[in-house]
Amino acid sequence: MFGRLTIDSLPFYSAVAASGAAVTVLGGLAVAGAITYFGAWRMVMTQWVSSVDHKKIGIMYIMLALVMLLRGFVDAAMMRSQQAIAYNSEGYLPPDHFDQIFSSHGTIMIFFMAMPFLSGLANLIVPQQIGSRDVAFPFMNSVSLWLTTAGAGLMLISLVVGKFSTAGWTAYPPYSGVEYTPGVGVDYWLWMVFIAGFGTTMTGINFLVTIIKNRAPGMTMFRLPLFTWTILITSVLIIFAFPALTVACAMLILDRNFGFHFFTNAMGGNMMNYINLFWLWGHPEVYILILPAFGVFSEVVSTFSQKRLFGYISLVLATCAIGLLSFTVWLHHFFTMGSSAKVNSFFGTMTTIISVPTGVKVFDWLLTMYRGRIIFKPPMLFTIGFLVTFVIGGLSGVLLALPPIDYLMHNTTFLVAHFHNMIIPGVLFGYLAGYMYWFPKAFGFKLNEKWGTRAFWCWIVGFYVAFMPLYVLGMLGMPRRMEHYDIAAWQPHLIVAGIGAFIILLGMICLAVQLVVSIRERNQALDLSGDPWNGRSLEWATSSPAAPYNFAVLPKVESRDAWWDMKQRGVAYERPAEYEDIVMPKNTYAGLVIGVAGGVFGFAAIWWMWWLALLSLAVIAAAIIYRASDDDDEFVMTASEVKAIEDERFAQLAKAPKNEMADEPGFAGEPAPEPAE
Amino acid sequence: MSSVARMTISPRDAERYEEKDFGFWLYLMSDAVIFACLFATYLVMVGNTAGGPTPKDVFELDRAAAETALLLLSSTTFGVAAVALSAGDRGKVLLWLAVTFLLGAGFIFLEIGEFTGMIAQGAGPDRSGFLSAFFTLVGTHGFHVSVGLVWIVVMFAQVFFKGLTAPVASRFMRLGLFWHFLDIIWVVIFSVVYLPGVL
Numbered sequence: 001m002f003g004r005l006t007i008d009s010l011p012f013y014s015a016v017a018a019s020g021a022a023v024t025v026l027g028g029l030a031v032a033g034a035i036t037y038f039g040a041w042r043m044v045m046t047q048w049v050s051s052v053d054h055k056k057i058g059i060m061y062i063m064l065a066l067v068m069l070l071r072g073f074v075d076a077a078m079m080r081s082q083q084a085i086a087y088n089s090e091g092y093l094p095p096d097h098f099d100q101i102f103s104s105h106g107t108i109m110i111f112f113m114a115m116p117f118l119s120g121l122a123n124l125i126v127p128q129q130i131g132s133r134d135v136a137f138p139f140m141n142s143v144s145l146w147l148t149t150a151g152a153g154l155m156l157i158s159l160v161v162g163k164f165s166t167a168g169w170t171a172y173p174p175y176s177g178v179e180y181t182p183g184v185g186v187d188y189w190l191w192m193v194f195i196a197g198f199g200t201t202m203t204g205i206n207f208l209v210t211i212i213k214n215r216a217p218g219m220t221m222f223r224l225p226l227f228t229w230t231i232l233i234t235s236v237l238i239i240f241a242f243p244a245l246t247v248a249c250a251m252l253i254l255d256r257n258f259g260f261h262f263f264t265n266a267m268g269g270n271m272m273n274y275i276n277l278f279w280l281w282g283h284p285e286v287y288i289l290i291l292p293a294f295g296v297f298s299e300v301v302s303t304f305s306q307k308r309l310f311g312y313i314s315l316v317l318a319t320c321a322i323g324l325l326s327f328t329v330w331l332h333h334f335f336t337m338g339s340s341a342k343v344n345s346f347f348g349t350m351t352t353i354i355s356v357p358t359g360v361k362v363f364d365w366l367l368t369m370y371r372g373r374i375i376f377k378p379p380m381l382f383t384i385g386f387l388v389t390f391v392i393g394g395l396s397g398v399l400l401a402l403p404p405i406d407y408l409m410h411n412t413t414f415l416v417a418h419f420h421n422m423i424i425p426g427v428l429f430g431y432l433a434g435y436m437y438w439f440p441k442a443f444g445f446k447l448n449e450k451w452g453t454r455a456f457w458c459w460i461v462g463f464y465v466a467f468m469p470l471y472v473l474g475m476l477g478m479p480r481r482m483e484h485y486d487i488a489a490w491q492p493h494l495i496v497a498g499i500g501a502f503i504i505l506l507g508m509i510c511l512a513v514q515l516v517v518s519i520r521e522r523n524q525a526l527d528l529s530g531d532p533w534n535g536r537s538l539e540w541a542t543s544s545p546a547a548p549y550n551f552a553v554l555p556k557v558e559s560r561d562a563w564w565d566m567k568q569r570g571v572a573y574e575r576p577a578e579y580e581d582i583v584m585p586k587n588t589y590a591g592l593v594i595g596v597a598g599g600v601f602g603f604a605a606i607w608w609m610w611w612l613a614l615l616s617l618a619v620i621a622a623a624i625i626y627r628a629s630d631d632d633d634e635f636v637m638t639a640s641e642v643k644a645i646e647d648e649r650f651a652q653l654a655k656a657p658k659n660e661m662a663d664e665p666g667f668a669g670e671p672a673p674e675p676a677e
Numbered sequence: 678m679s680s681v682a683r684m685t686i687s688p689r690d691a692e693r694y695e696e697k698d699f700g701f702w703l704y705l706m707s708d709a710v711i712f713a714c715l716f717a718t719y720l721v722m723v724g725n726t727a728g729g730p731t732p733k734d735v736f737e738l739d740r741a742a743a744e745t746a747l748l749l750l751s752s753t754t755f756g757v758a759a760v761a762l763s764a765g766d767r768g769k770v771l772l773w774l775a776v777t778f779l780l781g782a783g784f785i786f787l788e789i790g791e792f793t794g795m796i797a798q799g800a801g802p803d804r805s806g807f808l809s810a811f812f813t814l815v816g817t818h819g820f821h822v823s824v825g826l827v828w829i830v831v832m833f834a835q836v837f838f839k840g841l842t843a844p845v846a847s848r849f850m851r852l853g854l855f856w857h858f859l860d861i862i863w864v865v866i867f868s869v870v871y872l873p874g875v876l
Contacts, residue, residue, distance in 0.1 A: 136696045201707055209700045213692075239703055243710035251718070254813065259803035261727070262718070262813075268725030268806025273718055280714075583689065625831050631844045 003608030004184070009162045016097060021160040028156075050587040052138035053548055054123045057145050059442055061120030062435065064152055068112040069428075071156070073508055075105035077501050080466070084498035086484035087491040098483040099166035100185065104155070106169025107189060111196055112152040114289045114423075117431045119148065119203050121292060122231045124442055125434075126207060128539035128546060129225045131216025131555045131562070136209040138585040139627065144199040144206065146595020151196030153599050154606075158188040162606070165189040168481070170278060171252065173263035173271045178256040184606050187256060191602035194249045197242050198598075204238030207231055216538070218557035222316070225537040225561075226309065229316050230295030233323040234288050240327070241284035248277035257608075272337065279330035287326040289423070291319060293430020294361060297383045300433050301365045303533050304380035305372025308561060311364040318357035318364075325354040335406045344403040351401035355394055362387060377533070378452030382433035385460040386425040393421030396471065414474020417467045424463050432459075432511075439518075440527040444544045448521065451514035458507030466500025469493035528656035530649075536564040541572065543649045549582045549637060552646050575650060579642040583634050590627045594620050686843045694847040701851045705858050708821075712862050715814040716869060723874075725806035732807070732874030735800045737791070741871040744787050745863065748822075751780035752860040759853055762846060770836055770849075777856070778829045781822055788819050811870065818866060821859050828852050 011017035035041055048056060078101055082091045093101070127135055135141050158164045165185035167176035176186045211224070211232045224232070252274065254260040261267040263274045302309040309315065331339065331347040365387060374380065396418045400406050409415060432455075440446045473493050478485070518525065531540040541563045542550050553576045559565040566572040597619040604612035627633075686694075723732065758773035792812065795801065802812035832852055835845045 137700060140700075205700050205703045205707070208703055209696050213696045213699065239707045240710055243707050244714050247711055247714040247718070251809075251813065254802075254809065260809040260813070261725075261803065261806045262722075262809050264806075266727070267804075268722065268727035268729075269809075270721060270725065270806060273721055277714055277718075621827070628831065628848065629835060631839075631842070 001609070001611075003604075003610070005161070005607040005609070009184075011160065011163075014094070014097065016093065017163075024156050024159045046587070049592050050142075050589050052142050052585045052587060052591070054127050054135045054138065054141060055442065055546060057141050058120045058123030058125075060145060061116045061123060061148070064149060065113050065117035065120060065431075068108050068116070068152055068155075070508065072105055072108035072113050073504070075101045075108065077505060079105065080494075080498045080501035083482065083485075083494045084491075086482075087488065087494075088486050089484065091484055093483065095483045096163075096166060099481070100164040102481055103165045103168050103185075103189070104158070107165075107193075108155060109423075110169060110285070110289070111193060112148075112155055114427055114431070115196070115200060116148055116152070117435075118234070118289060118292045119144070119200070121227075121296070121431065121434045121438065122203075122207055122234075125438055125539050126228050126231050127210065127214070128441070128542055128550055129228045129537050130211060130214060130219055131538050131551060131557060132210065132214040133549050133551060133554075133582065134214075134585065135206050136214055137206050139588060139591060139633065140202050141206055142588070142591030143594050144202040146591050147199030147202075147598050148196045150595045150599030150602065151192040151199070154188060154192040154195070154602050157603065158185075158192075162188065170282070172278075173252060173255070173274050174265050174269075176252065176256075177264055179264065187253070187606045190249050190253050190256070191606055194246065194253070195598050195602050197246050197249070200238055201242045201246075204235040204242070206235075208235040208239065211235070216551075216554050216557055219562070220557075222313070223557055223560045223562065225295075226298035226312070226315055226319075227292070227295035227537075229319055230291040230298075233319050234291050237284045237288045237291075237323055237326060241281045241288065243281075244277050245281035245285075248274055248281070251277075253605075257605075272334075275334050275337070276330070279333045280327075282333065283330040284326045286422075287322055289427045290430075291322065293386075293427050293434075294319070296379075296430045296434035296437065297365060297386060299537065300379045300383045300437055301368045302561075303437075303535050304375045304377060304383075305369045306375070306534070307368055307372040308536075309364070310367040310370075311360075312560060314360055315364050318360045321357040322354060325350060325357070329354055332401060332406070335403045336410045341403075348401050348403045348406075352398055355398055355401075358394065362391065377436075378447070378449060378456055379433040379437040381453060381456040382429040382436075382459075385456060386429045386433075389421065389425040389429075389460065389463065393418060393425065396421060409474055411479055412474035413470040413478050413480050416480045417470035417474060420463075420467050420470075424459075424467075429459070437533070438539070440525075440532045441530075441539055441542075441544050441546070443522075444527055445518065445522040446525040446527055446532055448514050448518045448525070451510050451517055455507050455510035455514060458503055458510055462500050462503030462505075462507055464500070465503055466497050469497045469500075473497075528652045530653075531563075536561040538562050541566070543652070547642075547645050547649070548584060549642070552576065552579055552582075552642050573650075573653060575646075579639040579646065581639050582637045582642060584637050586633050586635050588627070588633070590623050593623045597623070690843060694843070697847060698851065698854075701854060705854060708858070709862075712814075712817070712865075715810075715817060716865065719810040719814045719870065722806040722810040727805040727807075729805040729808065730798070730800045732811075732870075735795050735798070735808075736871050736874040738871065738875045740787060740791055741867060744784050744791075745867055747780050747784040747787065748860055748863050751777045751784070752857055754780060755853055755856050759849070762841060762849055765841060767836060767841055770841065771833060774829055774833050774836065778826060778833070781826050781829065781856075785819060785822055785826065788815070792816070815866060815870065818859065818862055821855075821862075825852070825856055825859060828855070 011021045035044055048060065051057065078093065079098070082093045082098060085091050123135070123141065127133070162184040165171060165176070165181070165188060167181055167186055167189070169189075171186055171189055175181060176189075211228060215224075251260070251262040255262050255264060255269075261269040263269050263271040265271075298309055298315060328350045329347055331343065332351045335344050335347070365383070396414070400409060400415065400418055436447050436452055470493075473490055476487075476489060476493075478487075478490050527544040530542055530544045530546075532544070533540070538555060538557070539546075541555060555562065555566075563572065597616040601613050601616040601620070604610070604616060754773050754777045758770050758777060761769035761773060795808075800808055802809045829852065832845075832849060835848070839845050
């Protein structure tokens with residue numbers, strides 16, 4: 001009945017594990033309690049979880065990402081504090097628990113923080129940037145969200161029921177095979193990645209179709225805003241890279257649960273094949289994460305320099321080139337695994353070449369700022385912090401791209417420092433910049449700047465203090481993932497790194513305070529115009545938050561920086577003579593049902609409750625067949641309803657103060673006069 | 678899409694169906710990558726027999742040929758159903774869908790027989806890396822065909838109850854893409870797995 005799930009699976013074996021479980025359970029109860037307290041269940045159920053509106057789906061993705069960022073950060077802080085005190089001592093984390101923590105930290109940050117954050121920003125912004133009313137497949141979008149959430153849910157459940165994997169976020173066999181790691185840990189990892197991966201693949205398909213097919217009239221490919229371009233290339237990478245992950249996970253599942261021999265030591269297994277398949281996905285994944293952040297930086301840097309983006313075409317081409325090259329470098333993740341010198345030098349060369357388009361981008365951003373009138377709002381601070389820090393990470397990457405040097409640095413903390421040096425400024429800063437930049441678009445008021453600035457300084461200073469010592473430690477030869485050590489020279493660096501983690505903690509606190517303060521003081525920071533930064537692309541043409549249909553009348557695009565161009569020509573905020581009916585997708589619970597059933601399936605498969613697994617598969621199949629037979633999934637918003645919403649919007653616009661950033665000559669940001677009746 | 682275009686549908690619906698077709702093509706491409714990874718794995722592992730049976734010992738060319746014949750034929754009959762759909766002949770669509778289903782089910786029947794026979798001989802997927810790769814590659818294709826069979830049943834019911842409406846016809850076309858795609862994959866399986874195995 002319960003498979004291998006027994007009472008011993010509950011975390012009463014250690015105080016640290018039990019308190020982690022308690023925090024998770026109490027956190028869940030607190031959310032449920034808060035919704036009950038505010039009497040919001042009906043609203044949550046009818047307007048949010050059943051929603052197929054890309055903006056709401058985007059917001060839910062980002063909420064998920066922020067929760068998981070906190071969880072992943074707690075793991076990081078636990079590792080840093082353990083290593084700071086673990087010189088010739090056991091510290092407070094037993095080895096098995098420490099291993100679970102570094103595994104869950106990597107898994108969370110990649111799969112359940114960065115990926116949902118990326119999907120969230122894309123959902124929120126891309127349809128508005130291309131002048132579309134929706135994504136191509138709104139229902140599939142909801143399925144993607146709930147499958148991703150199901151994966152994240154399993155991640156949280158693993159903290160309460162059973163133990164997590166100790167095999168790192170990459171789960172390399174043969175260690176992750178059943179022979180060396182029995183128990184449910186690796187199965188948790190496999191099933192959550194497998195399930196969330198399906199959601200991501202669907203997101204990729206959805207956005208590629210949306211961007212190719214749903215652009216507003218006149219929005220040619222070379223007028224697409226850079227963020228949309230990066231999401232386009234990211235979608236291509238997702239569609240072609242994620243299948244490799246799915247295959248690698250499926251094979252390891254078969255090995256572990258059904259006695260197959262893909263990656264075992266004996267019986268003809270070949271564990272190198274896992275590592276090839278994993279990085280065939282894993283390296284493009286790096287660019288799946290980083291390209292959208294590059295998109296955000298491009299938008300932010302031109303808006304806050306009050307200038308057109310320098311080298312638009314070269315940025316687009318660099319994005320495409322990175323997309324292509326990202327499939328030619330995967331082997332640099334295992335230079336030391338015995339490939340021939342020829343193979344290693346090919347991949348070493350490709351890895352170095354990929355830094356060329358990235359360098360092009362850095363110069364484009366710098367030249368966009370050159371002679372611009374830079375406004376130092378928090379998103380711009382994150383962008384500048386990224387530019388400086390990212391270049392350092394890139395240089396250490398070029399070092400690691402040389403196979404002989406990689407032999408020395410392999411599996412040391414130098415590597416840990418390098419990829420955090422890419423991913424924290426390159427991905428996280430980008431997403432945080434995007435979060436602060438587009439927050440008013442999502443909610444209709446701006447985030448507090450003072451706390452945003454504080455968050456930035458804590459993050460950037462904390463980053464340097466936490467990770468520069470790891471470069472040094474790597475050169476001193478410290479392997480990564482050490483639970484305790486007996487070399488005195490390492491400890492001072494690890495203490496400094498621990499202090500860095502503490503400074504980043506202050507940055508996390510600043511982010512939380514920023515959100516609370518902003519919500520409390522929202523009436524002082526309302527964004528009535530829909531264009532709080534004097535923006536350049538079409539998402540600033542809609543109200544904040546945008547109406548369900550985004551654009552009452554689809555915009556006609558006549559140049560790059562379409563919205564800026566409209567403001568220059570004085571045709572922004574034009575009121576159409578009449579409105580027409582708009583066909584909208586209906587809300588549905590089918591996406592939620594598929595996601596929940598997917599999560600239940602994963603849980604059942606992890607614990608070998610095969611009857612429950614079959615039952616949940618049947619529910620998924622039933623939901624899909626029901627949905628596939630339902631021709632009545634749209635409703636019509638009548639012209640008069642549209643007019644009522646738009647009238648309110650224009651009334652709000654009339655009240656909007658002149659844009660504080662509108663000192664550019666020729667700014668036409670003021671609302672157009674009411675047309676004569 | 679010609680058949681759908683001939684029905685009276687609004688330009689907006691036509692656009693929606695085109696988007697869905699495009700999205701489905703993208704899905705097929707990503708599925709093709711899954712098969713590419715499985716093929717690569719098979720080719721890497723085909724020699725890893727761990728002292729167990731080799732391809733020559735376990736493959737029966739007769740059975741593989743019969744499976745091929747059934748599957749290719751089912752693609753043809755699906756094509757006949759698509760022609761009937763274009764002609765608006767609901768009865769014929771139902772008839773040829775049913776025939777396609779039977780041929781597909783025959784393929785699955787033979788494949789299950791092949792698999793159970795191999796397992797009974799001690800050549801199951803847990804015997805060696807080669808057999809793991811074989812069962813996973815061919816089994817994944819078989820799983821896709823089974824999903825296609827369920828889809829055919831759903832399609833049959835939709836045509837039966839809803840008639841040849843535009844949404845039904847649009848779904849029918851995507852089922853066709855899926856079914857023919859599986860055919861192509863099978864041709865590759867036959868040429869990469871079975872033929873070199875027995876020759």
